Amino acid sequence: MTAAGPVAESSAATQSKAAVHDLIVIVGATGTGKSELSLDIAESLGHRAQAAEIINADAMQLYRGMDIGTAKLAHDERRGIPHHLLDVLETTDEASVAQYQSSARAIIRKVQAAGRVPILVGGSGLYVSSVIHDFQFPARDPEVRAKLEGELENLGIGILFQRLRELDADAAQSIGSSNGRRIVRALEVIEITGEPFGAGLPEEQKLWTPAHIFGIAAPREQLVSRLDQRVCGMWDSGLLDEVRALRPRGLGVTAARAIGYAQAILQLDGELSETEAVDQTAALTRRYARRQVGWFKRYNECNWLNYDDPDRVQKALSIVMGENGDHGDA
Numbered sequence: 001m002t003a004a005g006p007v008a009e010s011s012a013a014t015q016s017k018a019a020v021h022d023l024i025v026i027v028g029a030t031g032t033g034k035s036e037l038s039l040d041i042a043e044s045l046g047h048r049a050q051a052a053e054i055i056n057a058d059a060m061q062l063y064r065g066m067d068i069g070t071a072k073l074a075h076d077e078r079r080g081i082p083h084h085l086l087d088v089l090e091t092t093d094e095a096s097v098a099q100y101q102s103s104a105r106a107i108i109r110k111v112q113a114a115g116r117v118p119i120l121v122g123g124s125g126l127y128v129s130s131v132i133h134d135f136q137f138p139a140r141d142p143e144v145r146a147k148l149e150g151e152l153e154n155l156g157i158g159i160l161f162q163r164l165r166e167l168d169a170d171a172a173q174s175i176g177s178s179n180g181r182r183i184v185r186a187l188e189v190i191e192i193t194g195e196p197f198g199a200g201l202p203e204e205q206k207l208w209t210p211a212h213i214f215g216i217a218a219p220r221e222q223l224v225s226r227l228d229q230r231v232c233g234m235w236d237s238g239l240l241d242e243v244r245a246l247r248p249r250g251l252g253v254t255a256a257r258a259i260g261y262a263q264a265i266l267q268l269d270g271e272l273s274e275t276e277a278v279d280q281t282a283a284l285t286r287r288y289a290r291r292q293v294g295w296f297k298r299y300n301e302c303n304w305l306n307y308d309d310p311d312r313v314q315k316a317l318s319i320v321m322g323e324n325g326d327h328g329d330a
Contacts, residue, residue: 021112023209024052024320026121027128027296028216029289031226032307035073037216038121040313041320042081045117048321053082053111055104057122057131060258062089062100065246068239069260071230091246091255094181098137101130108209125174125295132213134206138189148184148191160187164197171197174291178284181253207301212320215296218307224286231260231282235274239264259284 024041026034042052056062060070064087067074072086084107089095104120108131111118122128129135152160157180164183165172167190175182186197218226243264246255256262263277263284272280296302303319305312317323 021115021117022320023108023112023132023211024117024119024316025128025132025211025213026119026216027057027125027213027299027302028123028307029218029223029292029296030071030123030285031223031230031289032216032218034121034123034216035071037214037305037312037316038119039079039081041316042117042119043079044313044317045320050117051115052117052119053084054078055107055111055118055120056083056085057104057120057124057128059095059100059122059124059127060255061086061122062095063087063091063093063255064089065091065242065249066255066258066261068234068237068242069258069264090249092250092252094252094254097126097130100127101135101137104131105208123292125292129295132208132211134208139192141188141192144191145184145188148187152180152184157183160184163187164190168196174295176287176291178257180257211301212316213299213302214316214319215299215302215304216307216312217304222308223289227285227289228282231278231285234260234281235278240268243268259288 026038026041028034038054042054045052058070058072060066061072062085063070066072073083085100085104088103104127108118108120120128120131130137148160157177160180160183161172161177164175164186168186171186172183175186189195189197239260243261247265247268251261251265256265260281263272263281266272267274267277303316305315309315
């Protein structure tokens with residue numbers, strides 16, 4: 001009996017130590033506090049002698065200089081915790097989900113190989129799914145894509161969006177009517193494969209690597225209030241000055257159409273008043289948040305935490321460390 005005790009304890013400690021190297025994923029709608037939770041979990045792991053590093057999964061935070069409108073954490077707000085995939089693209093670049101998948105997965109493996117915990121955090125559903133699920137990208141056809149891009153330029157985004165809605169209503173709802181690049185990509189896949197674009201998306205079941213996935217939930221009324229405050233805060237914090245500084249460097253299609261940035265550009269060009277720009281940004285942000293909620297609700301393996309639960313960090317850690325046998329809703 002005496003000899004068995006230390007052996008059992010050592011085995012349990014080894015199992016716990018191994019499990020904590022699994023990927024941690026934090027998702028949810030914009031404005032729910034994902035960045036704060038990721039920092040709190042990383043710090044708490046550090047107190048347990050287990051270092052962690054954070055990998056960004058917000059598509060707009062990939063862009064260098066797009067800080068205020070994306071709620072990007074400043075260096076002095078990162079609590080000394082290493083962050084990856086922030087400020088890796090110029091505003092003239094076009095983000096690629098396939099390239100992001102490759103980069104993020106390589107970083108995750110590198111962090112794990114160093115004996116640290118990778119924490120993937122963000123609200124860009126397709127980017128998150130491309131990393132955590134067994135996600136294979138559909139084939140491309142340069143001729144088909146060139147034809148569709150020509151139609152986008154000549155016919156306008158509304159015509160192509162209507163076509164996508166007729167061919168794949170679910171994809172149209174997920175993508176939205178303002179993202180021309182993704183509308184073109186969806187139509188390209190449909191034309192190549194003859195199947196709905198959604199057929200190439202992950203089933204939300206098979207994980208690429210062992211992971212603990214946490215979603216942050218907030219009641220709709222409270223989330224709307226937080227989002228409206230965030231949008232007003234963007235203008236108060238100097239979004240217009242940020243956009244003025246970015247324009248001489250150039251803004252590609254993706255960067256220029258980002259929520260908040262597109263409206264700031266229109267305001268600077270005199271096409272919208274500040275009130276109109278703020279109201280339009282708030283409306284688009286609320287719509288985007290609804291799409292995010294719908295996307296992440298499909299994650300069957302997700303543990304949901306309330307955004308204002310004072311015990312949310314401890315609940316998450318209990319699951320990560322194997323101290324809680326219930327992996328359902330937290």
